[in-house]
Amino acid sequence: KAGVTQTPRYLIKTRGQQVTLSCSPISGHRSVSWYQQTPGQGLQFLFEYFSETQRNKGNFPGRFSGRQFSNSRSEMNVSTLELGDSALYLCASSLTLMNTEAFFGQGTRLTVV
Amino acid sequence: GDSVTQMEGPVTLSEEAFLTINCTYTATGYPSLFWYVQYPGEGLQLLLKATKADDKGSNKGFEATYRKETTSFHLEKGSVQVSDSAVYFCALSMEYGNKLVFGAGTILRVKS
Numbered sequence: 001k002a003g004v005t006q007t008p009r010y011l012i013k014t015r016g017q018q019v020t021l022s023c024s025p026i027s028g029h030r031s032v033s034w035y036q037q038t039p040g041q042g043l044q045f046l047f048e049y050f051s052e053t054q055r056n057k058g059n060f061p062g063r064f065s066g067r068q069f070s071n072s073r074s075e076m077n078v079s080t081l082e083l084g085d086s087a088l089y090l091c092a093s094s095l096t097l098m099n100t101e102a103f104f105g106q107g108t109r110l111t112v113v
Numbered sequence: 114g115d116s117v118t119q120m121e122g123p124v125t126l127s128e129e130a131f132l133t134i135n136c137t138y139t140a141t142g143y144p145s146l147f148w149y150v151q152y153p154g155e156g157l158q159l160l161l162k163a164t165k166a167d168d169k170g171s172n173k174g175f176e177a178t179y180r181k182e183t184t185s186f187h188l189e190k191g192s193v194q195v196s197d198s199a200v201y202f203c204a205l206s207m208e209y210g211n212k213l214v215f216g217a218g219t220i221l222r223v224k225s
Contacts, residue, residue: 033211033212044215045214048211056210090156094211097210099211102213104156104157
């Protein structure tokens, strides 16, 4: 079956702009989580969505937001981009909320200039 | 809060050498423990997991045992290959939800 699909794979944006990243989970999976990966901070949890509701949120400013659609696809949005937002953004899908295995996409590489 | 500490790298080994990557955790409850691997340009792949104390996770020759008394989950492999070169992440997840808390990652380089 198809894995987790993230689009686009690469993005270059200018400071102050906003960006939307997309994640299509594995068919049947209802939980989607987002992570930011940077050389300095490592892998940090952004948020988790299940049944179109945000269930958990990491310690990121309000510029970072997300949503989940009825088909479980998810988007995350970053507004007023800063240079420090340059990172690999990873999406993970899981079958349920109950601590099941997470399957990761290849990520979206965001560069802010 | 919950946290994971893993040994710093990079770790450089010759092919067929024995591998150990140390991982310890701090958690308020009873976490599940994971090892993920990331190859260049890729996302993370689950390597193995253990959900309770004394469980041993194993996959592709890698093993790790959940040690509650030492709050550790060290990764081992008896004979590494060049193809094992990657970044290895230790992680934990608490009982509810799928939030993963990751260690800093350990770069493994295997020379032929």
